[in-house]
Amino acid sequence: MSVYTRVEAAEVVAFLRDYAVGELLELHGIADGIENTNYFVTTSGGRFVLTLFERQADSELEYFLELMVVLADHGLACPRPIMADDGTYLRHLAQRPTVLVERLAGRAIEHPSVAQCAAVGGALGRIHRIGRHVHRRRANERGPAWWRFTADALRAVLDAEAMALIDTEIAFQTALDTERLPRGVIHADLFRDNVLFEGEQLSGVIDFYAACNDILLYDVAICLNDWCIGADGDFDDARARAFLAAYAESRPWASGETDALPAMLRAAALRFWLSRLYDLHFPRAGEITHIKDPAHFERILRRRIAEPQRAQAILPV
Missing domain, CATH: 3.30.200.20 (Phosphorylase Kinase; domain 1)
Structure with a gap:
């Protein structure tokens, strides 16, 4: 906002x-x-x-x-x-x-607890389940076509190493077969600043204006990359497992989803790295604006590429 x-x-x-x-x-x-x-x-x-x-x-x-x-x-x-x-x-x-x-009661939290991550996982699962009742459809305007457009716009301002990583990751994501992964309504932006809490109690999910129809697991990955990590971008195992367990209670995993999680975590990191880079280099004029650090998601993407096994390690036993 x-x-x-x-x-x-x-x-x-x-x-x-x-x-x-x-x-x-x-x-x-x-x-x-x-x-x-x-x-x-x-x-x-x-x-x-x-x-x-x-x-x-x-x-x-x-x-x-x-x-x-x-x-x-x-x-x-x-x-x-x-x-x-x-x-x-x-x-x-x-x-x-x-x-x-x-306007809902509560406030966004910067350092979520295990219980708060579980509450968010349960809420996301409910959104995915309830979303079946929404009759309208909306394509993800920040999907692969937008990734390619944004990458081309950034070529004039990024160094060769950053562009090589972006191009390689877009090629990797484009080659994936995701047709069998469940799709439906996703929030697409469920970061810490879009959930309100009163103590450990979730009091509101807000800012649905990026919502669209896309791969449900991609929405899970967006949340994991924000709610369940430490400052170094690695997962906090307790928070991640609590989030995923609560999500699965609301919407059980479909065949192939857990195997696809490492790739979806990379896709989520790429999307937000690109959007933050674009906002940094091509800002819009505004009376009050807040541009977030792109390097945060570059670090996460590099880590997800280097350590694909971490995605499997955080799955609930």
Whole structure:
């Protein structure tokens, strides 16, 4: 989350007239994240998050809104979109598609415990299971075609060693046969800053605006590469096993998934290394923005390539 499009309190007051949420009391920009413009909105009727979408069209956003409503209806702790007086969820503010959603209690945590990793694993499994009820579909716009496009854009700014690693890994991933791996709705960005906790209790999964239909195991790999590692990028075995065991309780493994985990961990590391490199070298202007360190995921990718056996070692016994 970030602020790229500035809105004034008077604009938000006018926007909220279409909702039964009361009077505006406070408005604060959110500095975390990198994709959309976000504000905390407090009214006499509650606490909300206002999101202005910087890149996506109205037709794309209907997927995210359906997903969040379906997940909330099935009991997952996630922000429910607020319906406007005309029965729609999607409106416009400052010439941007805009939604108002519930603001959940809790806070993101920087150093997750074993119990918290287990809670995230269980929640991800539930998302994958409940996602079967979502009728719309959305391709992963940060998939292999985007990897190749981004790699080409980065050739002018990266050194030969980095480009060789990127090209080699894209070739490796392209050659993989993933047709038999289960697919469905994935969050695609379930990092530590997108889960809220109150103590050890998971209170919310947020920021579904990268969600899409793709390989479920890829989503597992994204989480493992963030939630279950130490500063050196290696796995914390206790956290990783707790995460995977809780996930499997919510959605049991299908044939071939555990064997494919090492490759999916590499794919997840590649995707976020590329996106961070792109954001670093081709930043967008914004009032409040936060660009994350690309070298973090380069280290993880190199480690996943060098130590494929670690993926098997963290599987629950």
